[in-house]
Amino acid sequence: xxxxxxxxxxxxxxxxxxMSQSPLCDQLFIAPGNAGTGSCGTNVNMSITDFPxxxxxxxxxxxxxxxxxxxxxxxxxxxDYFRANPVKLGAExxxxxxxxxxxxxxxxxxxxxxxxxKAFAKAFMDRHGIPTAAYREFDADNYEEGVAYIQQHALPxxxxxxxxxxxxxxxxxxxxxxxxxxxxxxxxxxxxGEASKKVVIEAFLSGIEMSSFVLTxxxxxxxxxxxxxxxxxxxxxxxxNTGGMGAVSPVPFASPEFMExxxxxxxxxxxxGLQEERIDYKGFVFxxxxxxxxxxxxxxxxxxMGDPETEVVMPRLQNDxxxxxxxxxxxxxxxxxxxxxxxxxxxxxAVSGGYPGDYEKGKPISGLDLAIPGESLLFHAGTxxxxxxxxxxxxxxxxxxxxxxxxxxxxxxxxxxxAGISFEGMYFRKDIGYEFQ
Numbered sequence: 001x002x003x004x005x006x007x008x009x010x011x012x013x014x015x016x017x018x019m020s021q022s023p024l025c026d027q028l029f030i031a032p033g034n035a036g037t038g039s040c041g042t043n044v045n046m047s048i049t050d051f052p053x054x055x056x057x058x059x060x061x062x063x064x065x066x067x068x069x070x071x072x073x074x075x076x077x078x079x080d081y082f083r084a085n086p087v088k089l090g091a092e093x094x095x096x097x098x099x100x101x102x103x104x105x106x107x108x109x110x111x112x113x114x115x116x117x118k119a120f121a122k123a124f125m126d127r128h129g130i131p132t133a134a135y136r137e138f139d140a141d142n143y144e145e146g147v148a149y150i151q152q153h154a155l156p157x158x159x160x161x162x163x164x165x166x167x168x169x170x171x172x173x174x175x176x177x178x179x180x181x182x183x184x185x186x187x188x189x190x191x192x193g194e195a196s197k198k199v200v201i202e203a204f205l206s207g208i209e210m211s212s213f214v215l216t217x218x219x220x221x222x223x224x225x226x227x228x229x230x231x232x233x234x235x236x237x238x239x240x241n242t243g244g245m246g247a248v249s250p251v252p253f254a255s256p257e258f259m260e261x262x263x264x265x266x267x268x269x270x271x272x273g274l275q276e277e278r279i280d281y282k283g284f285v286f287x288x289x290x291x292x293x294x295x296x297x298x299x300x301x302x303x304x305m306g307d308p309e310t311e312v313v314m315p316r317l318q319n320d321x322x323x324x325x326x327x328x329x330x331x332x333x334x335x336x337x338x339x340x341x342x343x344x345x346x347x348x349x350a351v352s353g354g355y356p357g358d359y360e361k362g363k364p365i366s367g368l369d370l371a372i373p374g375e376s377l378l379f380h381a382g383t384x385x386x387x388x389x390x391x392x393x394x395x396x397x398x399x400x401x402x403x404x405x406x407x408x409x410x411x412x413x414x415x416x417x418x419a420g421i422s423f424e425g426m427y428f429r430k431d432i433g434y435e436f437q
Contacts, residue, residue: 001097002027002061003322005041006048006078007069008034010349010381010399011307015069015321016040017379018314022322029061035390036380036398048073051081058087064097065325068106068283071304075116075164077109079280103329107303108280114301115286118160118200121301128273130266132298133202137162140197143187149201150179158202159183163195167243172204207292208435209299210251211309214267214285215324220333221271222324223263225316225340226251227309233356235431242356243396246348246432248407249312250340253291262289262296270301282328311379311401312345346410347401348432349381350418353425355395360425363392367421376402376417392423407433 003025005016013036020028020040028041031054037043046053049072058066066082068074087102094100106112113120119137124130138146150157157179161169169192173179186196213224227249233239254262266287274281286302286309305313314321318339327333352359361382368390371378379401382394400417404410411433418428 001025001064001093001322002029004054004058004061004063004066005030005069006054006066006073008032008037009069009307009394010379010396011305011310012069013037013040013379013381014310014314015067015305017377018317018321019067022320024320024322024326027061029057029063031057034380034393035383035385036378038385049076049078051078054078055082055085055087058102062090062093063087064089064093064102065322065329066102066104067325068104069304071112071115071164071302074106074112074283074303075109079104079106079108083108083280097326098330099326103282105325105328106283111274111279111281112303115303116164118162118300119198122200124273125298128269130269130273130298131296133158133205135200135202137198137200138187139199140187146183146187146199146201147180150176150183153201154203156204158204159186160200160202161186161192161196162198162200163192165192165195167241168192169195170241205290205292205297205299207290207297208253209288209290210254211306212262212267212287212289213305213309213313214271214287215283215328215333216271216274216281216285217328217331217333218280218282219275219331221267222333222336222338223267224338225249225313226254226259227306227312229306229309230429230432235429236434240356242351244306244308244349245351245429246346246399247308247312248344248346248410248433248436249309249316250344252407252436258291258294258296266296266298282331307381308347308349308399311347311399315345315377315401315403316341316343341403343403344405344407344410345401345403346407346414346433347379347399348411348414348418348428349396349399350421350426350428351396352382352392352394353427355427359395361391361393362386363423363425365390365392365397365421365423370417370420371400372417376400376413378417397423397426408437411437
């Protein structure tokens with residue numbers, strides 16, 4: 001089977017690495033990919049939101065399955081486009097896959113609102129009794145009510161842009177005047193563009209965060225290895241938020257007893273809610289959780305795998321990913337049992353100087369051949385090939401994932417590999433997993 005993977009980051013390199021190992025995968029295409037994904041398949045210079053071009057490519061290359069990496073194509077309706085403009089599978093491929101049309105793994109545009117709209121997600125949780133922070137939503141029409149709400153709300157207070165804001169639309173504020181100023185900036189001055197036309201105001205929850213990853217076929221579900229990522233640029237979780245500076249899996253504090261609460265109170269009601277509301281959803285549900293006094297609360301949903309969490313989840317998933325994705329398309333996930341690698345996996349992300357603020361691109365990278373097979377893996381995130389050399393092309397450039405007997409062991413291996421990799425301005429956190437070492 002020929003497969004098309006949409007995306008270009010570290011998540012996509014990890015997914016490409018995993019799918020390319022499957023005997024079910026004949027040819028893997030990655031659009032647009034990066035300098036690392038080229039070692040797993042063929043990069044294709046194609047926009048991830050040009051749906052007609054993607055469809056034509058699928059017809060030309062006899063693609064049997066599309067996996068969508070990032071959220072943008074999902075929120076813009078790639079699944080709906082292929083529902084309306086299906087790609088029929090040839091007789092041989094149909095017989096092999098058990099499908100008549102090429103599946104696109106991911107939710108419909110409506111289902112993708114779980115990530116695309118904070119207000120939609122909170123209302124969904126409310127309807128299905130899923131534990132989350134108390135909240136209200138406001139826009140220009142009830143702006144003054146929002147001001148009054150902030151004035152009487154306990155601190156700290158959480159302001160969230162309703163739409164997608166590239167990971168920057170969540171503010172945790174300890175000062176009421178600052179909260180009022182930010183609220184005004186978000187709604188009246190469009191601080192985050194269209195994303196902050198509506199603002200969700202939440203109560204602050206104090207606890208420790210982690211993520212659960214669910215794959216659902218709309219009826220059944222699988223729970224993939226859990227993970228915890230590190231968003232702050234500085235050590236000790238200080239400084240600005242980033243897209244993620246590293247991750248660990250499994251999560252040491254996620255005991256079997258706690259995870260049973262997560263399954264009973266969050267995962268099952270989420271999957272049942274999607275089915276009950278007849279939301280077309282065959283794909284990943286990323287559940288951002290916070291543990292408060294040993295109880296799980298949902299911070300957010302995402303409609304795809306996380307990054308850099310995928311870079312530790314996929315190395316710990318021992319199943320054939322393509323087999324799982326085909327079972328998703330056939331609504332047969334109840335026939336799959338997930339097998340986890342018992343080892344710890346930790347990834348450490350190397351970023352461009354100045355990130356998450358302004359940074360330069362095009363810096364040559366050396367030391368990319370230092371990862372140790374079976375022990376450490378190198379995943380590219382923001383890289384490109386220029387004049388035959390691999391260069392930086394993004395804020396988060398690459399990460400090293402290592403296996404170990406403990407968090408400390410795995411992180412030490414990743415840092416050892418990163419110590420031999422260099423590009424101008426390179427920075428990485430040396431304390432990923434610090435609270436577990």
